[in-house]
Amino acid sequence: MTAIESRPTASEPVLLPTGAIEACDFSFFYGKKQALFDVSLAIEPRAVTALIGPSGCGKSTFLRSINRLNDTIPGTRHSGEILLDNDDVYSKGTDIVALRQRVGMVFQRWNPFPTSIYDNVVYGPRINGVRSRSELDAIAEDALRRAALWDEVRGRLRTSALGLSGGQQQRLCIARALANQPEVLLLDEPASALDPIATQKIEALLYELKSQLTIVIVTHNLQQAARISDRTAFFFLGKLVEADTTDRIFTRPREDRTEAYITGRFG
Amino acid sequence: MVSLTYIAAALATLPLIFILVHLVRAGAASINPAFFMQMPKPVGESGGGMANAIVGTLILISIAATVGLPIGIGAGLYLAEHKGKRLANTVRFLSDVLNGLPSIVMGIFAWQFLVRPAGHFSALAGGIALGVMMIPLVTRTTEEMIRIVPNSLREAALALGYQRWRTSLSIILRTALPGIVTGALVAVARVAGETAPLLFTAFGNQFWSAAIQRPIAALPLQIFTYAISPYDAWHSQAWAGALVLIGIVLVISIAARLATRSRFGSAVD
Numbered sequence: 126m127t128a129i130e131s132r133p134t135a136s137e138p139v140l141l142p143t144g145a146i147e148a149c150d151f152s153f154f155y156g157k158k159q160a161l162f163d164v165s166l167a168i169e170p171r172a173v174t175a176l177i178g179p180s181g182c183g184k185s186t187f188l189r190s191i192n193r194l195n196d197t198i199p200g201t202r203h204s205g206e207i208l209l210d211n212d213d214v215y216s217k218g219t220d221i222v223a224l225r226q227r228v229g230m231v232f233q234r235w236n237p238f239p240t241s242i243y244d245n246v247v248y249g250p251r252i253n254g255v256r257s258r259s260e261l262d263a264i265a266e267d268a269l270r271r272a273a274l275w276d277e278v279r280g281r282l283r284t285s286a287l288g289l290s291g292g293q294q295q296r297l298c299i300a301r302a303l304a305n306q307p308e309v310l311l312l313d314e315p316a317s318a319l320d321p322i323a324t325q326k327i328e329a330l331l332y333e334l335k336s337q338l339t340i341v342i343v344t345h346n347l348q349q350a351a352r353i354s355d356r357t358a359f360f361f362l363g364k365l366v367e368a369d370t371t372d373r374i375f376t377r378p379r380e381d382r383t384e385a386y387i388t389g390r391f392g
Numbered sequence: 393m394v395s396l397t398y399i400a401a402a403l404a405t406l407p408l409i410f411i412l413v414h415l416v417r418a419g420a421a422s423i424n425p426a427f428f429m430q431m432p433k434p435v436g437e438s439g440g441g442m443a444n445a446i447v448g449t450l451i452l453i454s455i456a457a458t459v460g461l462p463i464g465i466g467a468g469l470y471l472a473e474h475k476g477k478r479l480a481n482t483v484r485f486l487s488d489v490l491n492g493l494p495s496i497v498m499g500i501f502a503w504q505f506l507v508r509p510a511g512h513f514s515a516l517a518g519g520i521a522l523g524v525m526m527i528p529l530v531t532r533t534t535e536e537m538i539r540i541v542p543n544s545l546r547e548a549a550l551a552l553g554y555q556r557w558r559t560s561l562s563i564i565l566r567t568a569l570p571g572i573v574t575g576a577l578v579a580v581a582r583v584a585g586e587t588a589p590l591l592f593t594a595f596g597n598q599f600w601s602a603a604i605q606r607p608i609a610a611l612p613l614q615i616f617t618y619a620i621s622p623y624d625a626w627h628s629q630a631w632a633g634a635l636v637l638i639g640i641v642l643v644i645s646i647a648a649r650l651a652t653r654s655r656f657g658s659a660v661d
């Protein structure tokens with residue numbers, strides 16, 4: 126699949142192509158340990174980019190640098206820039222709260238709050254000051270529909286989120302992120318702990334969503350990367366080895382290390 | 393070795409069983425509606441109750457909870473969110489020391505700083521002394537309960553655009569709440585039976601009083617007074633009082649148990 130397919134058709138509203146991410150010589154350190162080395166990577170808006178590579182090569186670190194979630198770990202620092210729609214997310218003027226609302230995140234281990242399904246979804250809008258009941262209801266329904274969960278939970282929005290299956294909880298976490306109307310959705314191995322059917326639902330969902338926002342997904346599963354992504358970036362030992370269209374990476378990679386990884390010779 | 397632990401486990405529960413059995417045998421006979429509704433009778437008259445002491449104890453632990461819970465929970469939240477910092481370590485250490493402070497010392501201090509300046513004994517002074525004793529207990533459990541809230545929830549909140557303090561208050565505190573409530577109730581139960589801090593603060597009162605600026609009756613004090621008296625009738629009243637006190641503590645402990653079952657299940661697995 127190519128980027129052409131993800132462009133809005135004439136009948137759809139034309140969405141502004143926001144959500145472009147560009148890392149420029151980005152390095153990241155946990156204390157003395159350097160986890161990322163001069164990563165330069167342009168991430169296309171409104172497409173799915175897969176980050177692949179062996180464990181510990183810095184995929185999560187890179188992802189968590191985009192929404193500055195790694196800032197919360199004491200002793201970390203960075204150099205270089207990550208631009209979101211041409212503004213450095215690390216510049217002094219950045220409002221981290223606003224940044225994290227623009228850039229949603231979904232984690233490997235689903236982490237709904239121990240409250241109702243409804244309350245989980247509207248957490249983000251609520252802290253933004255949305256108080257009106259009807260508005261919150263509309264946001265919740267919209268987000269749950271976009272996360273392909275509405276039909277399964279519509280009758281039990283007031284029940285505990287923790288009563289849902291793992292796959293449903295993960296889609297609830299996606300809905301919770303979507304309720305903030307983000308431009309970018311970051312997913313860190315969102316399906317690695319799910320069974321194949323639940324995984325397939327998440328993949329179908331991401332395919333639906335990519336016309337609406339920029340998706341960056343870390344995955345260990347190469348078939349998954351091949352199935353759902355438009356572009357793939359291969360990380361190795363904290364460095365970006367190669368990034369290109371997914372087709373190209375899986376058929377004619379430029380680098381030997383990329384080929385070795387995707388053919389299963391290591392990692 | 394394993395069988396030794398069984399024996400130890402049995403020995404650990406034995407005192408409670410022994411005490412309960414004995415209390416029921418010695419005290420149950422005096423427990424009747426009058427015990428809860430009536431005032432103590434003068435020496436020589438039979439019957440009477442401990443209504444004033446029961447109400448007094450409830451008032452004292454209400455004051456104690458009002459003082460101890462907000463400070464303890466706040467301090468616990470602070471400690472959990474600033475772990476590793478020098479000030480936090482100091483606060484934790486001092487809180488542990490406070491926890492180890494003999495309760496009679498707490499009573500003397502309350503007398504020195506609350507009773508003496510006011511010029512009279514009062515329920516307020518007693519309640520504050522008990523409340524201060526609660527603080528380190530509540531601080532500790534709050535900190536521990538917040539610590540076991542999974543980091544993934546914290547990150548989920550931050551990733552949604554929560555500020556740190558909001559994350560602490562609305563996600564962490566709420567998730568830890570059942571555990572904190574349990575800790576709070578355990579602390580209340582713990583101070584409900586304290587006698588020493590009340591000796592020179594609440595002082596006790598043979599008459600009806602619910603005024604917090606006056607001396608007030610309390611079950612532990614009443615039990616103490618009756619138990620050291622030379623009268624058999626008072627002795628059995630003391631046993632009955634002890635039984636009621638244990639009953640109150642038991643009810644609070646059961647409430648604590650129920651509180652741990654939160655409505656939405658626990659996020660802490």
Ligand SMILES: Nc1ncnc2c1ncn2[C@@H]1O[C@H](COP(=O)(O)OP(=O)(O)O)[C@@H](O)[C@H]1O
Nearest residue numbers: 155158160179180181182183184185186187198
């Ligand atoms: N909180 C942390 N503190 C210190 N080192 C970390 C931390 N998180 C990750 N690292 C290190 O950074 C490197 C990259 O980790 P990570 O980004 O999690 O890799 P991946 O997601 O590709 O498996 C690893 O060597 C890891 O040990």
Ligand SMILES: [Mg+2]
Nearest residue numbers: 184185186313
């Ligand atoms: Mg990772």
